[in-house]
Amino acid sequence: MPDPLDTRLTPPWLGMARAAWWTVALLAIGVVTAGIAPYYDLYAAHKLVLELLLRAGWCTVGLLIFVRKSDDWMALVVSLFLITFATITFSSSLVDMAAAAYPALRVPVQFLKFAGDVLVLGFFFLFPGGRLAPRWARWIVLVYLTLSLSTWFFPGSAFNLNRWPDELNAVYYALLFGVLLYTQVYRYRYVSTPVERYQTRWIVTALAIAIPSMFSAYLYLLLAGTFPSHIVLWAETAVYLFVLLTPIPLAIGVAIFRYRLFEIDVIIRRTLVYGALTGALALVYFGSVVLLQTLFSTLGRQSPAAIVISTLAIAALFNPLRRRVQAVIDRRFYRRKYDAQQVLARFAATARDEVDLEQLTEGLMNVVQETVQPEHVSLWLRPDAAARRGALSSSIERLH
Amino acid sequence: MTEITHMTRKERTAGDAAVDGLCSGVLAGIGMAVYLLAAGLLGGEAPALLLGRFDPGQAASPMNGLLAHLAVSGVYGLLFGLAWRLGSRWRQPPAWLAGLAYGVALLLVAESFTLRISGMSSPLLGIPLVHFAISHLIYGLVLGVLVNRQRAVEI
Numbered sequence: 001m002p003d004p005l006d007t008r009l010t011p012p013w014l015g016m017a018r019a020a021w022w023t024v025a026l027l028a029i030g031v032v033t034a035g036i037a038p039y040y041d042l043y044a045a046h047k048l049v050l051e052l053l054l055r056a057g058w059c060t061v062g063l064l065i066f067v068r069k070s071d072d073w074m075a076l077v078v079s080l081f082l083i084t085f086a087t088i089t090f091s092s093s094l095v096d097m098a099a100a101a102y103p104a105l106r107v108p109v110q111f112l113k114f115a116g117d118v119l120v121l122g123f124f125f126l127f128p129g130g131r132l133a134p135r136w137a138r139w140i141v142l143v144y145l146t147l148s149l150s151t152w153f154f155p156g157s158a159f160n161l162n163r164w165p166d167e168l169n170a171v172y173y174a175l176l177f178g179v180l181l182y183t184q185v186y187r188y189r190y191v192s193t194p195v196e197r198y199q200t201r202w203i204v205t206a207l208a209i210a211i212p213s214m215f216s217a218y219l220y221l222l223l224a225g226t227f228p229s230h231i232v233l234w235a236e237t238a239v240y241l242f243v244l245l246t247p248i249p250l251a252i253g254v255a256i257f258r259y260r261l262f263e264i265d266v267i268i269r270r271t272l273v274y275g276a277l278t279g280a281l282a283l284v285y286f287g288s289v290v291l292l293q294t295l296f297s298t299l300g301r302q303s304p305a306a307i308v309i310s311t312l313a314i315a316a317l318f319n320p321l322r323r324r325v326q327a328v329i330d331r332r333f334y335r336r337k338y339d340a341q342q343v344l345a346r347f348a349a350t351a352r353d354e355v356d357l358e359q360l361t362e363g364l365m366n367v368v369q370e371t372v373q374p375e376h377v378s379l380w381l382r383p384d385a386a387a388r389r390g391a392l393s394s395s396i397e398r399l400h
Numbered sequence: 401m402t403e404i405t406h407m408t409r410k411e412r413t414a415g416d417a418a419v420d421g422l423c424s425g426v427l428a429g430i431g432m433a434v435y436l437l438a439a440g441l442l443g444g445e446a447p448a449l450l451l452g453r454f455d456p457g458q459a460a461s462p463m464n465g466l467l468a469h470l471a472v473s474g475v476y477g478l479l480f481g482l483a484w485r486l487g488s489r490w491r492q493p494p495a496w497l498a499g500l501a502y503g504v505a506l507l508l509v510a511e512s513f514t515l516r517i518s519g520m521s522s523p524l525l526g527i528p529l530v531h532f533a534i535s536h537l538i539y540g541l542v543l544g545v546l547v548n549r550q551r552a553v554e555i
Contacts, residue, residue, distance in 0.1 A: 167448075284474060
């Protein structure tokens with residue numbers, strides 16, 4: 001009886017799965033390549049190069065996973081997800097242009113868009129163990145597949161998402177996102193093995209980097225309306241495409257190949273801190289630029305001082321805000337990290353070398369403050385025996 | 401018995417005060433937005449339309465508007481946090497009262513100055529003055545209370 005936890009394929013499924021992988025992957029890359037020429041006329045060359053590099057990065061990780069683990073169906077799903085997401089799902093501009101330039105590609109493009117939708121869902125519902133849990137999630141999958149199928153193959157249908165009002169679409173995607181999040185948490189807590197939990201943590205880390213960074217980039221791009229300059233175009237291309245999304249394929253690759261080699265908890269902690277910090281600083285930057293720009297406009301002139309002052313403000317805020325974010329995250333998520341035994345051992349080592357009572361007291365206070373974070377600390381020291389004896393004999397002498 | 405007592409009172413820097421003000425400002429901005437949305441709904445204005453008024457660009461996007469509102473609220477809160485710390489050298493009024501006064505000041509500045517840039521009128525001027533004023537009072541009140549509370553927690 002096959003092990004339900006084993007995702008490895010055996011013939012004849014192995015050959016069929018590999019063939020299907022090659023078909024979809026080559027089709028996706030081929031269609032994107034066909035779309036490059038028409039695309040080139042619209043945007044600057046550097047944006048094209050950066051975008052291609054980004055897509056190539058995702059595809060490379062997908063290809064690596066295929067080369068190393070093509071006998072594992074979950075690895076095939078992940079690698080195809082990476083390829084279709086980079087080529088079609090994230091931005092379909094190239095394939096749309098390919099379809100417009102070569103009408104014969106329209107049907108393959110629609111198929112690829114549908115496959116991209118399915119693989120996104122497949123990745124988030126199945127990764128890392130390949131099991132769909134909780135059981136009711138299958139109904140969500142069914143609804144999602146029906147809607148996706150209608151959208152790409154039956155545009156006249158009432159289930160075509162593109163025909164829905166924006167508000168309804170927003171509700172649908174918010175619900176879907178919520179369900180995906182819930183199922184991930186559910187699987188992590190109740191279904192996943194320790195190894196799978198490590199793999200999930202890598203993806204969480206990447207998302208914790210990508211989401212606040214994209215939020216920051218979104219705020220930055222909002223300023224494009226206020227400051228139409230080439231800097232914004234640069235931000236849109238280099239920052240948005242490169243830095244922000246690259247952690248995702250990298251984390252997926254690490255999660256599949258080398259998840260045991262790094263201290264992931266430390267990385268997650270720092271990612272949480274700096275991710276939240278980035279988002280908060282971006283919010284301050286955006287707010288101060290809008291305010292100052294309004295102020296300078298009131299005075300009747302546009303001034304780069306708004307950007308300079310805002311930049312200085314976020315530079316000044318960096319450390320206090322980082323301390324605050326770190327304190328909040330440590331207090332909420334890493335309280336257990338304060339291992340009392342380790343702290344006591346460190347203090348014991350200090351106490352062996354320290355002879356100054358004042359220093360020792362200070363050290364003890366710091367240890368208690370760092371670990372327990374009390375409102376206040378009081379320390380009572382008994383006077384030593386000799387001093388007590390001295391005080392007693394002098395009292396006796398006075399009595400005599 | 402010898403007693404050595406150390407109170408673990410942290411040194412509170414201007415940066416800490418600014419961060420307090422920033423967090424309080426964002427929360428107060430949420431309170432202000434909730435009031436405006438509720439008032440808008442009662443007056444028949446859709447939430448998306450109302451939030452779109454805050455968009456600094458021309459698109460009137462609700463998401464942009466919400467982010468811009470929270471960002472500006474945060475920055476105003478940051479300024480209040482710094483001012484409140486600066487004023488701590490002297491005798492201060494209750495924080496909630498100072499917050500209310502700050503809200504009124506922001507309302508006056510907005511109505512007479514920032515929303516009427518060089519003859520152009522901001523979409524925010526379309527919000528009835530009563531609701532705009534009440535929302536600023538809510539902002540100031542919440543800001544004052546939160547900034548004071550944060551400081552109390554720190555000490």
